[in-house]
Amino acid sequence: MTSIISKQWLLARLYEPDLIIVDCRFVMGQPQAGRMAYEEEHIPGAVYFDLDIDLASKVSDHGGRHPLPDMEEFRRTLERVGINNDTRIVAYDDQGGAMASRFWWLLQYIGHSSTYIMNEGFTNWKGSGYPLSDKQPIRIPQSFTPHIQHNMVVTMEGVSKASVDHTSLLIDSREPNRYLGLEEPIDSVAGHIPRAINRFWKELKMDNGTWKSTEELRNHFKDIPRDQDIIVYCGSGVTACPNILGLYEAGYTQVKLYAGSWSDWISYSENPIATEEE
Numbered sequence: 001m002t003s004i005i006s007k008q009w010l011l012a013r014l015y016e017p018d019l020i021i022v023d024c025r026f027v028m029g030q031p032q033a034g035r036m037a038y039e040e041e042h043i044p045g046a047v048y049f050d051l052d053i054d055l056a057s058k059v060s061d062h063g064g065r066h067p068l069p070d071m072e073e074f075r076r077t078l079e080r081v082g083i084n085n086d087t088r089i090v091a092y093d094d095q096g097g098a099m100a101s102r103f104w105w106l107l108q109y110i111g112h113s114s115t116y117i118m119n120e121g122f123t124n125w126k127g128s129g130y131p132l133s134d135k136q137p138i139r140i141p142q143s144f145t146p147h148i149q150h151n152m153v154v155t156m157e158g159v160s161k162a163s164v165d166h167t168s169l170l171i172d173s174r175e176p177n178r179y180l181g182l183e184e185p186i187d188s189v190a191g192h193i194p195r196a197i198n199r200f201w202k203e204l205k206m207d208n209g210t211w212k213s214t215e216e217l218r219n220h221f222k223d224i225p226r227d228q229d230i231i232v233y234c235g236s237g238v239t240a241c242p243n244i245l246g247l248y249e250a251g252y253t254q255v256k257l258y259a260g261s262w263s264d265w266i267s268y269s270e271n272p273i274a275t276e277e278e
Contacts, residue, residue, distance in 0.1 A: 003104060003245060004211050007120045010090055011130055014044060020083055020139075022091040024099035025122060026051040034099075043092065043125060044133040047081040055102050062267045064184075064260035065236035066102075068153070073112060075146050078110075082139035085112065092118040092125070096205060105257065110149025115119040117245070119210050144159035154231050154256045158262055158270065163195050163233055169224060170196035173234040173243045174262070181275035186235055189266040193233070198277075201234070202240040217250040226251060233258035233265075266276065 007272040013019055023046040026034035031052055038048040049055055054077055083089065089107060090101040100117040107115035118125070126132060154162075162168035172192045177183045179198040184190035192198070203220065204212055212220065224230070230252060234240040237259045247255045258264075264273050 002214065002249060003116050004119050004249065005090060005116045007118055007125050007128065007130065010043070010118055012243065014131065016088075018086065019088045019090065021046040022081075022089060022100075022103055023048045023122070023258050024051070024091050024093040024103050026093065026095065029197055034093075037094070037122075039134065039136075041126070041132045041134050043122070044135075045137050046092075046133075047137060047139065049077075049091075049103055051099055051102065054101075055099075055106060059160060060262065061130070062156075062264055064262075064264035064267075066238055068109075068237070068259045069106070069147045071146060072149060074106065075144055076109065077216060078112075078144050079141050080139070083112075084141050084144050087112075087114070087142070089115040090118055090196035091115065092122055093118075094122040096121065096209065097211065097242050098201070098239045098243075101245050102238045105152075105241040105244060107153050107185055109149050112144075113147060121209060124209065153259050155180040156258070156260060156268065156271075157260050158182050159193060159231060159233070159265070162229075163193055163272075166195070168229040168231045168256070171196050171230060171232045171240075171243060172196040172262075173201040173232060173240045174198070175200055178235070180277065181273075187263050189264060191275045192262070192278075193265055194272050195278055196274075200238045201246075204246040211246075211249075214249055217246050221247060221250050221252065224252070228252075228254065230255045232256070233261040235261055236263045237261045244276060 023038045023042045091103045093099040159184045179192045181191035232240040
């Protein structure tokens with residue numbers, strides 16, 4: 001089954017007891033905006049997960065701008081909002097699926113496969129006249145047993161090796177101008193990891209903001225062999241996740257996240273930097 005479900009699918013199951021809805025709205029550079037938007041109105045029954053607080057850990061010298069959260073703390077957060085190993089989860093945001101995809105990836109990583117993202121964003125849901133609420137649900141805490149999928153993530157050393165000996169294909173998910181080093185509005189150094197190809201994550205979406213179909217996603221990645229080992233990165237490990245989801249939807253199974261991504265790569269002064277199209 002696809003990991004991308006429609007707003008109509010969610011509407012039909014809105015009050016089913018084994019379903020938990022997760023609001024992941026977050027605006028880069030405005031860390032309070034997502035929570036404030038959630039408190040004002042959200043899909044009924046939704047709980048809120050904050051990118052900086054719940055879906056990442058504190059920034060240090062290395063690890064990038066959004067290091068992976070401590071999995072024990074993440075487990076406790078899941079349990080606190082009523083998520084167990086059998087819960088069905090639907091995540092949404094209003095950022096083209098970037099934040100919801102980060103949540104989706106983390107749930108796959110911790111071993112929870114029944115996690116989906118809503119194809120349409122919150123604004124689309126609201127514009128359709130679907131139900132809204134400003135009430136924060138009371139959830140009965142549950143017990144969750146993690147099954148960490150360590151093969152889903154790769155370290156800087158693994159990326160460096162892949163860049164040198166071509167053991168994996170590197171995919172950069174950022175805008176082309178950032179990939180080419182023509183501009184860098186966030187990080188201190190511009191460019192990309194040598195031998196990485198560019199696949200801007202927003203190219204997975206249609207003009208109306210919905211995800212491309214499975215067949216269209218297969219066509220989007222058609223130049224990449226299905227048996228290829230793939231490492232995906234972006235600026236901080238967030239917008240790489242839509243590309244990972246898109247690859248999964250297109251039938252690719254050997255896909256890993258460089259969690260620290262570009263912001264981690266450039267924290268090591270000895271790492272090489274490229275600015276030419278690969």
